Amino acid sequence: MNAFDNMAFHLTAERFGEFFEALRQTFRLYAPTRFEKRGRFSDTDSIRYADIQTPDALEWREKSHFSPKEAVFPANQSLFQFVNDAWIEPATDDRPLLVFLRACDINGMDRLDTIFLENGGVRDPYYDRLRGNVHFALLECQQSFDTCFCVSMGTNATDNYEMALRIHEDGAADVLIRSDDLRQRIPAGAAASAFAPTFPTRDGSPVNVPPLDALTDAIRDDDFFDHPLWDDYSQRCIACGRCNFSCPTCSCFTTLDAAYDENPQFGERRRVWAGCHVDKFTDMAGGHQFRKQNGARMRFKTMHKIYDYQRRFGKQMCVGCGRCDDRCPEYISFSTCINTVSRTLKEGR
Template sequence: MGYRLQNNDFNELLKELSKEYKLYAPKRFEKRGRFSDTDSVRYGEIQRVEEIDYTVKSHFSPKEIVYPITQTLFYFTEEEYRESQVHDKKILVFLRPCDINGMRRLDTIFLENGPYKDVYFERLREKVKFVMMECKESFENCFCVSMGSNFTDHYSMAVRFEEGSVLCDVKDKDLQSQFVDNKKESNFTPEYVQENNIKVEVPDAEKITPALFEHDLWKDYAKRCIGCGRCNMVCMTCSCFTTQDIAYEDNPKAGERRRVWAGCHVDKFTDMAGGHSFRKDYGSRMRFKTMHKIYDYNKRFGEHMCVGCGRCDDICPEYISFSTCIKKVNQILKEGNHEE
């Protein structure tokens, strides 16, 4: 069912929803950007439609809503432990089609990747409903069309922001009840971006052989990458973490165990007991990430892990382009010179 709400009416809707839901959307944080006097657009709680910055691609993905950067798993003393608690409210997230598809990748990793579910992810994820923000035009560095993540119908409500009003396509029955008294019905069907400026052809998995791992392509990235891990942190589908035991200063025998984001580009990520470490050079880390995004995950789950949001290209201080890397791999395989 479609509706058109003036911004004031939509704010009243948000006010009512906030009684039951935590509302998250991309919002602008002034003077918090990468460079001096620049802003950061990332996900945060909102109360009014005016807080939602839908005009730009958010610099950070919405994954931290269900997979926090730092998350306490349990508290411990000498004699017992107690699992951490989560808030009682449900969660409503405003996000784009590529990020909804990215959430599905996270679902696969945390909930379907083996015999056991990640309960810490699940208890937040089961609270979430999606409000899809219509995305008709491509942003810089996006290649979602090539990755097949430009479309989704997996949402509770879709919205189109117009000047002074919001068009809504409501599918969820619980949300539909909030529109009962609204007579301003409208025929609204969300549109999707059909073409990106950047186009990639994902390599044929059958052509990828171990010989590709030794290609000089990765040596080039070894010289350029600085191992900062920014690409991992902004990626919608990167899911790696490490664990830390924190002892309290006032009682060192009590504390908490936390899991904290980590990434394959970051130093010490592959450190093991006994002083062993793998993929020390940055080129091999780029190779590992690339193969995971377009080969390993696809081989197991039947779709590519990368959703083509382009945030990794946006954030890299060395201007390394992941979409260009995919193109290079594809070209090498087509030419067949990876066997040399």
């Protein structure tokens, strides 16, 4: 902590632009932005994370369709390249990265940190290298969106940020600064403010997470794994993986070696996103395949999000952002699934 901790300022639209430009001199600015006519349908937009240059490009009114996890866990990452018997690691952009994100996503980053840096006592070097450059700028979220359930998951608030923002319709902003480095970039003469970020207190789609003891007892009963509640997902889920790829805490990946026809001695090894809903995720040598039914995949994901991770690390893995509900083409609701599990356990069926 230092003398500049928790200093807040009100910036007019013009001053906010100056502040952004000052930040750009040191940081890459990574934030949700709108891509027109790039959404699910031809007349809809896509909101996803990308490098931005001005405050106007920052989309703060709507929830992004994808999470900011690509900042530390790219969807398609070259680990190393090889030429004959030699190999080299590709160059990376080592500039500090300031990520603008909501409280649920900051908590999501915490879950990724646990998986890649603490799980099994081994730090993933590729994740670690990118994560070391990341700084958080909190986007205030005063109320939940329709499909959010972060309050139920205990991820609606956070104290893990260096800057917090409340952006106004006229382009002005209130900014809370918690580091000397960022404070020095505030335009001279900026007015002081009493701003402190607020957090949602009510969910758009509340969930009732079953207690660990009840889940433990259910797991010991084979009837739970074969329960008819999972059959519905076998019929509806099409195994597209959109829920996995939009989720801020899904961390599964596969690796592949790519060689080139022109010179098979030259190629690279890549880390590529994978997910429990995607076909061939559980394929093994000898033709063995686990969880062939999509309902079994839904059961695996559900138990991982609300049971396995919590039992091991003491906190919920799912952060309740609701993106899986938003992105599913079959309108499958994960919040409804959690509530169905809770109701099933309570009724003892």
